[in-house]
Amino acid sequence: MKTRDKIILASLDLFNEQGERNVTTNHIAAHLNISPGNLYYHFRNKTDIVYEIFLQYELLVDHYLQLPKGRSLLLDDLIFYLESVFDGLWSYRFFHRDLEFLLDSDERLRRDYREFTMRCLGVVNRILGSLRDSHILIDMGDEHRSAMALNVWLIVTNWMAFLKTAHAGEKNTAIRKEMLKQGIYQVLCLTLPYLTESYVDTVVKISQKYKPAPVFSATA
Amino acid sequence: MKTRDKIILASLDLFNEQGERNVTTNHIAAHLNISPGNLYYHFRNKTDIVYEIFLQYELLVDHYLQLPKGRSLLLDDLIFYLESVFDGLWSYRFFHRDLEFLLDSDERLRRDYREFTMRCLGVVNRILGSLRDSHILIDMGDEHRSAMALNVWLIVTNWMAFLKTAHAGEKNTAIRKEMLKQGIYQVLCLTLPYLTESYVDTVVKISQKYKPAPVFSATA
DNA sequence: ATTATCTATAGATCTATAGATAATGC
DNA sequence: ATTATCTATAGATCTATAGATAATGC
DSSP states (O other), X not given: OOHHHHHHHHHHHHHHHHOGGGOOHXXXXXXXXXXXXXXXXXXXXXXXXXXXXXXXXXXXXXXXTOOOTTSOOOHHHHHHHHHHHHHHHHHTHHHHHTHHHHHHHOHHHHHHHHHHHHHHHHHHHHHHHHHHHTTSBOOOOHHHHHHHHHHHHHHHHHHXXXXXXXHTTSSOOOOOHXXXXXXXXXXXXXXXXXXXXXXXXXXXXXXXXXXXXXXGOOOO | OOHHHHXXXXXXXXXXXXXXXXXXXXXXXXXXXXOHHHHHHHOSSHHHHHHHHHHHHHHHHHHHTOOOTTSOOOHHXXXXXXXXXXXXXXXXXXXXXXXXXXXXXXXXXXXHXXXXXXXXXXXXXXXXXXXXHTTSBOOOXXXXXXXXXXXXXXXXXXXXXXXXXXXXXXXXXXXXXXXXXXXXXXXHHHHGGGBOHHHHHHHHHHHHHTOOOGGGOOOO
């Protein structure tokens, strides 16, 4: 593998493990047993490495979020979208953690990420619309569907951070990939009141598979 | 005002304006026209300053989230809760921005924040329960209500970050406090399908007041 | 006497580059 | 010749402390 690619991969690993803030160019170079000078031969600075990683992330998510041509969505499609997106979030989990700082530090990234968000919101919106066309969801009107899409986006992109902070301080601080999938339960709960009658039981059953551990279920 | 309190206030201001990551003890001291040595006389390090600020934040939110004794909630109470909480989030907006790093760096804060989260989730849950008792919301069962409370929490605590990242790169990057209130629209949308019939129209009307600018409404 | 403040600085990083050297591809 | 790599280091911070002074409260 080319050194340039090794740098990207190692950076992603280190960022995910330790947080971008805690990883310097020195750390990355040391981790790869190359000199800092060599790293700077391939990248002008850390910002450029992050930007490359973002491009990969963007590519991955855009790939996941394609809509099938010529047919509307099935319930299985929805589950597949959710599984895929949470997989992607896991693989690039450092990204949302320091998002605001990263965007502050890089004009390009700021612009690209903004377009990426809007594109994703549009797709989520279209997914909801397609599920309505398949009579899985009831119609909720354009305005409400947009708000709903945004709520889905907020929950999906921030579930990870919630897990990290809510579990912080427990014996085993590390978040495992399986726990991340509990976010799917949260999204499915969001859709429950909009399901057509014939789908309610199925979705409730599926959602149980992803149900969070009792720690998150404070009682009223 | 005592120097110690001035340090806390100045830090909060600077953190909110520039992000905790971009503000060093030197900056804080310079901003107050005191020496770094003086700052270190009052605080062992930046972590301790952040912790003090968190304690204030916690106090504020706990105060906001009290439930009235001897009566169940009215619709106005709900709006008041939302207004108050978004106010609090605004005043301490740096906090959620770098939350994960802050928790990583301070054992105490990690433990306290975790308890704080669980306490808040419990209150949100009780608020939803009380609105059901007032026949404003329909009953959704314990499990679903807990999931709903968590979704509300995720949307409320992350709305700010969304605004920042989605608006990033526009002419006027600064987020104003009014925009933050658009998060109330998102939360009200979440409750819509659970409203009893007699409240739907009123809530729809109220929610229009907080409706986001069209930029967030990608169409299907 | 105690509390608050300043001056000065050691020590630890981290970034980024210049310049030398090694490896590779025509 | 060009590309990749290393060595060495300048310059910029930032943290945190020691030790001297000033201000304050009995």
